[in-house]
Amino acid sequence: MKHLFLFLLIITALSCGRDVEKQPKVQPKPLAPKIIKEFGFTFNNYNFIRDTIRKGESFGGILDQAHVMPAKVYEIVRKTKKVFDIRRLKVGNPYVILKSKDSLDKGEVFIYQPDQINYIVFKFKDSINAYRAKKEVKTVIKTATGVIKTSLSEAIDDQGLNYLIVNDLSEIYAWTIDFFRLQKNDKFKIIYEEKYVNDSIYAGMGKIRAAIFEHNDESLYAFAFVENKKNGIVDYFDEDAKNLRRAFLKAPLKFGRISSGFNMRRYIKYYGRIKPHLGTDFPAATNTPIMATASGRISDRGYTSGNGNYVKIRHNATYETQYLHMNKFKKDVTVGAYVKQGDIIGYVGSTGHSSGPHVCYRFWKNGRQVDPLKQKLPAALPMKNEERPRFFANIKPLKEQLDSISYPQ
Numbered sequence: 001m002k003h004l005f006l007f008l009l010i011i012t013a014l015s016c017g018r019d020v021e022k023q024p025k026v027q028p029k030p031l032a033p034k035i036i037k038e039f040g041f042t043f044n045n046y047n048f049i050r051d052t053i054r055k056g057e058s059f060g061g062i063l064d065q066a067h068v069m070p071a072k073v074y075e076i077v078r079k080t081k082k083v084f085d086i087r088r089l090k091v092g093n094p095y096v097i098l099k100s101k102d103s104l105d106k107g108e109v110f111i112y113q114p115d116q117i118n119y120i121v122f123k124f125k126d127s128i129n130a131y132r133a134k135k136e137v138k139t140v141i142k143t144a145t146g147v148i149k150t151s152l153s154e155a156i157d158d159q160g161l162n163y164l165i166v167n168d169l170s171e172i173y174a175w176t177i178d179f180f181r182l183q184k185n186d187k188f189k190i191i192y193e194e195k196y197v198n199d200s201i202y203a204g205m206g207k208i209r210a211a212i213f214e215h216n217d218e219s220l221y222a223f224a225f226v227e228n229k230k231n232g233i234v235d236y237f238d239e240d241a242k243n244l245r246r247a248f249l250k251a252p253l254k255f256g257r258i259s260s261g262f263n264m265r266r267y268i269k270y271y272g273r274i275k276p277h278l279g280t281d282f283p284a285a286t287n288t289p290i291m292a293t294a295s296g297r298i299s300d301r302g303y304t305s306g307n308g309n310y311v312k313i314r315h316n317a318t319y320e321t322q323y324l325h326m327n328k329f330k331k332d333v334t335v336g337a338y339v340k341q342g343d344i345i346g347y348v349g350s351t352g353h354s355s356g357p358h359v360c361y362r363f364w365k366n367g368r369q370v371d372p373l374k375q376k377l378p379a380a381l382p383m384k385n386e387e388r389p390r391f392f393a394n395i396k397p398l399k400e401q402l403d404s405i406s407y408p409q
Contacts, residue, residue: 039096039111039119040133046098047105053093059086066097066107068124076110076122080130084112084120100125116203117195135197139206142194145407148186152179153255155188159408164205165190170254171342172208172222172236175246177215178373179255180282188213189405191398207234210398221402223395227387235380239399241388245380247315248372249293249341252323252361253282253348278369279324279360286357288348290323292339293361293372301335307360308352311345320364321372325354 036043049066060073068076077086089095089112098109108125117137122130144165146155156166169188170179193206211222222236222244236244296315300322303309309326311333327349339345350357363372383391 039121041098041109043098045101046108047101048099049097051095053089053091053095055091057089057091059089062095062097063107063110066099067105068107072124076124076128079128080122083130083132090114116197116201135203137203138196138199140194140196141191141209143189143191143401143405145189145405146187147407148182148184150184151255152182162205165192165208167254168192168205168208169211169213172211172244173213173220174249175377176220176244176250177213178250180251183216186213186215187407189402189407191401210395210402212402221399223391223398225391225394227383227391237383237391239395241383241391243380243383247294247378247380248319248321248375249291250373251282252290252293252359253284253288254291279322279362280372281358281360283356283358284348286327286348286350288357289344290326290346290348290359292341292343292345293321294319295341296321296339298333298335298337298339298345301329301333304352306353308354309346309349310352313339313345318366322362322364324360324362325349325351325358327351327357
């Protein structure tokens, strides 16, 4: 029996071995190539180059590496300049060239990205055309708070927030808060947008949807609202549907402080005597941009030994403003030119009778110089009655959310 058992065991082992040999070898399936789709093109159908614009590089030089002849480049530039002036390519911005997948390896498409969302496509395989497009953007809603200890900028930094929030808040409240006179423990809460492409790549801030700024023991709400859907312009209104805009900005600079106000009996160090100071001085670094505080036409521009370089703007029959001691004027700011509120008209300097770089801001009402900080300035046009129900419906959840946010300890 023992010999019979060993015989059967050997026969079984030999049979298993033959079975293994008979099984065909399984070949691994080749991996399908990853499909790359971007800018509306399937990159797998092309040879392609990804790169960024380098210093000293030209459009012709870039396309030369894709075997596009100079005559063709000239034709592309000429036929597409209304869509995009190719001379505005910026160093560091990315581009893609799609080339034919054959032995010629010749460029057929050039895609330029001026930012992370927008792009311009130039097609020139056969006929030449160009168009602008946008990547799909995902908007994420976020909230933030801050308490003023020294400045708005520092409060933003303390919370690790995007510095653009400083700029946006200053623009939203430019007509209602004097940012040169913020006080310790003033505070704010905001609901704002952040934009992402491909779900994860940060593409910048969107608009502030709602905010509350607590200043001088007053709670100032601001809600973004598009009153006229046809023009799509976003404006900001308080909780009673009053427009936060005014005919005049509070100051001709975005940030800083007031070193000297309107004073009929001020001791002026430069002259060494008491002399009326009929303006408001805003010190700032040389070449800080100076803004027109309201829309109007340049009525005078020039230089005097006292005022230095100055610009004067006529806003209407009642109001004029003047900006003194400029280092230089902005290009195209000439007598008779129309400027809009917030437009840059010049840059801070120390020309004329000045002890340091600043802008002296002067304000006329009915031909008489007055203190702009004490004027009741006209408001923007009120919201139309038919828009108010939609506005109040929109802001209800935003106000509830703002009120529920706690300030940092």
